Structures are given as structure tokens and as C-alpha cells.
Amino acid sequence: MTVGSALNKIRRAALSPRRSLGAISGKAMRQHSYWLGNGRSIPPASVCLFMTYRCNLRCKMCDLWGENGSRREGTPVSTRSTQEELSQKEIRTLVDDLASFKPKVTLFGGEPLFHGRTHEVLQCLRDRNIPTSIITNGVLLGAHFRQLVDLKVDEITISLDGPREVHDSIRGVQGTYDKAIAGIVATAEYKRRKHSAVPRLKVLYTISDMNFRHLNDFVKGLEGLQLDLVNFYHVMFVNEELLRRHNAVFMEAFGITSNSLRGFARDVSSRVGLDDLAEQISLIKTGNHRVPVEFLIDFTPEELRRYYTDFSFSPKSRCLVPWREVLILPDGSVSPCLDFIAGNVREESFLRIWNGPRFIHFRRTLKRLGKFPACNRCCLLYRD
Numbered sequence: 001m002t003v004g005s006a007l008n009k010i011r012r013a014a015l016s017p018r019r020s021l022g023a024i025s026g027k028a029m030r031q032h033s034y035w036l037g038n039g040r041s042i043p044p045a046s047v048c049l050f051m052t053y054r055c056n057l058r059c060k061m062c063d064l065w066g067e068n069g070s071r072r073e074g075t076p077v078s079t080r081s082t083q084e085e086l087s088q089k090e091i092r093t094l095v096d097d098l099a100s101f102k103p104k105v106t107l108f109g110g111e112p113l114f115h116g117r118t119h120e121v122l123q124c125l126r127d128r129n130i131p132t133s134i135i136t137n138g139v140l141l142g143a144h145f146r147q148l149v150d151l152k153v154d155e156i157t158i159s160l161d162g163p164r165e166v167h168d169s170i171r172g173v174q175g176t177y178d179k180a181i182a183g184i185v186a187t188a189e190y191k192r193r194k195h196s197a198v199p200r201l202k203v204l205y206t207i208s209d210m211n212f213r214h215l216n217d218f219v220k221g222l223e224g225l226q227l228d229l230v231n232f233y234h235v236m237f238v239n240e241e242l243l244r245r246h247n248a249v250f251m252e253a254f255g256i257t258s259n260s261l262r263g264f265a266r267d268v269s270s271r272v273g274l275d276d277l278a279e280q281i282s283l284i285k286t287g288n289h290r291v292p293v294e295f296l297i298d299f300t301p302e303e304l305r306r307y308y309t310d311f312s313f314s315p316k317s318r319c320l321v322p323w324r325e326v327l328i329l330p331d332g333s334v335s336p337c338l339d340f341i342a343g344n345v346r347e348e349s350f351l352r353i354w355n356g357p358r359f360i361h362f363r364r365t366l367k368r369l370g371k372f373p374a375c376n377r378c379c380l381l382y383r384d
């Protein structure tokens with residue numbers, strides 16, 4: 001294929017993705033977009049829709065509500081209203097836009113089940129045959145599982161960060177582990193009664209300085225639950241030096257600093273016992289668990305040591321995420337990531353923003369640099 005014909009296919013795909021997808025796979029098209037699209041891309045395969053920043057918990061490591069969280073009172077971002085969210089009418093307009101290319105839409109937050117109208121949004125997505133998933137802390141799952149199963153949500157990911165005592169200590173509220181487990185059990189049982197294969201049930205464990213010794217006990221504690229997958233990934237963390245370097249690059253390229261990154265500024269490196277963590281990972285990998293387990297970042301022991309001790313280390317040299325995924329924030333802002341705002345769905349259609357001048361500028365800059373300084377600690381960098 002010549003460069004010219006590849007570019008034409010990409011341009012046609014941007015206008016009519018369904019026609020072109022028959023001729024060439026989405027992944028290959030995205031690679032073409034990256035290398036030859038000059039900052040443009042075919043519509044995203046995945047949309048993360050932040051329903052709200054509000055949450056019923058205050059986890060210690062949370063970038064929104066944790067120790068350095070960007071939404072905590074007294075921090076600059078919290079002066080904006082956390083209640084500033086898209087109306088149902090605005091969400092319906094957005095969903096109509098997404099229906100033309102049917103990405104997987106993941107509802108996220110904050111806590112999406114705390115939003116109050118999540119079911120209406122899921123129903124709206126379902127009516128247009130858009131695949132859906134939701135990421136939740138699980139506390140409210142017991143009150144919502146029937147609707148989630150009846151709405152045929154494709155996937156529920158429940159965030160659990162340790163065995164009962166460890167999890168509750170991180171969440172800062174006793175009883176949260178038991179509530180989430182009860183929600184999982186009730187969902188699985190209701191699925192069985194309804195003869196439904198969905199929602200698939202996944203658990204996400206964020207490895208941090210507060211739980212790195214408990215991976216194996218955690219998995220053992222899940223035996224007997226009807227789970228489709230347990231995913232482990234490493235918490236994002238930055239230090240002051242990395243923040244400074246990252247913000248200098250962002251200021252030069254985009255004239256902004258990345259406010260939300262400060263929420264990830266925690267001293268994790270010196271608090272994680274790397275021998276203990278490596279042993280836990282090895283126990284999981286060699287163990288005979290009935291629950292399927294996966295590591296989102298599958299480091300060798302040497303890579304693991306460098307990841308936690310050297311902020312410039314990463315085996316990956318470039319990020320392709322803004323060519324395939326996008327964040328839509330509670331107020332309708334569209335962001336490739338890291339606080340860069342490409343537009344707002346209250347003002348323009350999603351697809352105009354996706355290949356609008358600001359998004360194109362972000363992609364061109366990222367492609368030129370390969371990645372930004374903070375990217376080495378972002379789990380998305382490690383997904384193909």
C-alpha cells in the first residue's frame with residue numbers, strides 16, 4: 001500500500017468507519033493513523049466516560065480524594081464545583097454521536113454508582129447497541145446489581161485492594177470489603193438465575209506501598225467467587241522532580257501544567273519492599289489458583305526493581321493511547337489525558353473534537369516526543 005492510499009483509507013475511515021473496518025482491521029488502521037495520519041485518527045475504540053468526580057469513599061492513594069487529591073478542599077481544582085456534570089439531555093446527544101462508531105464505553109468516576117442516573121445512561125447506550133462496562137468500588141453494587149444484569153452491561157470491574165483488613169484500611173471505612181464481596185456474590189447469583197453470561201465480573205487490585213505484601217492472600221480469599229479475571233497493576237506515582245520535568249514539557253508544548261498529576265505525588269518507592277513484592281508476584285504466577293489472574297504490567301524482576309527506583313525507566317518508548325482512547329470528563333470536556341482539554345461536547349460534536357485542531361496538536365506533540373516525562377508511571381503505556 002502506498003503512503004497516499006493508506007492516508008486516503010484513514011481519511012475515509014474518519015468519515016465512515018464501518019465501511020472501512022470491513023477492509024482493514026481496527027488495530028492496523030490505528031497504526032496507520034499513528035504513523036501516517038499527521039495527528040488525525042480513526043474514531044476511538046474506547047471511551048472512558050467520567051460520570052462524576054463525587055465518591056462515597058476517601059481512599060488514601062486516590063488522585064481525586066486522597067492525601068494529595070486534586071478534588072480535596074483547599075486544592076486549586078476543588079474550587080470548581082464537583083457537581084458540575086452533564087445533564088441527561090446532554091448525555092443523550094453525546095451517545096447519539098458515539099452511536100455512529102460504537103466504541104466500548106466505560107463508566108468511571110469518582111464512583112459512577114454514586115451518580116444517581118447511571119442506569120439511564122446505560123440504558124441509553126444499550127438502546128444504541130454500544131458495548132458498556134463500569135468500574136466501581138463495589139460498595140453500592142448490592143443495591144444496583146439487578147439493573148446492571150438486566151441492562152446487559154458487558155463488564156463490571158470492582159476495585160479491591162487487599163484482604164479485608166488491608167482493603168478497609170486503604171478505603172478508610174470499615175465494611176467496604178464485605179459490601180463489595182456481597183455485591184459480587186449477589187451479581188453472580190442473579191446472572192445464574194437469569195442464564196446471563198454478562199456482566200463479566202473482574203476485580204482490579206492496585207499494587208501500592210499499602211498492600212504489596214498481600215497479593216497472594218488476596219487471591220486465596222477470592223476462591224469460590226464466580227470471577228472472570230483478577231487484574232493487578234501498579235499504582236501511578238510521581239515525585240517532585242518528575243512533576244517539575246513533566247510540567248516544564250507541558251508548559252512549553254501546551255501552555256498548561258498538569259494539575260491532576262499532583263494527586264499521584266506520593267513516596268511509594270521507599271515504602272515498597274521490592275523483594276517481598278517480587279516474591280508475591282512469583283507466588284501468584286506459580287500458584288494453582290482457580291481464579292484467572294493477570295498482571296497489567298508484566299515486569300521481569302529486574303524491570304520491577306528499576307520501575308520503583310528509577311523514574312526515567314520504562315521499557316516502552318511511545319504512547320499510542322490518544323489514537324484509540326479518550327476521556328470525557330463530568331462537565332463534558334474531552335481529554336486525551338493529563339488535563340489537556342481538546343474541546344467540550346456541550347459546544348461541539350464529539351467527532352469534531354476528536355479530529356479537531358487541539359486534539360491533532362496533542363497527538364503531533366506526543367508523536368514527536370514519543371511520550372511525556374510522567375508517562376513511564378502510567379499503566380496505559382504498557383497496554384498494546
Ligand code: SF4
Nearest residue numbers: 055057059062110137
Ligand atoms: S473509590 Fe475510587 S474515586 Fe473513590 S476515593 Fe477511592 S480511589 Fe478515589
Ligand code: SF4
Nearest residue numbers: 319321337375378381
Ligand atoms: S502514557 Fe502518557 S500520554 Fe499515554 S495515556 Fe498515559 S499519561 Fe497519557
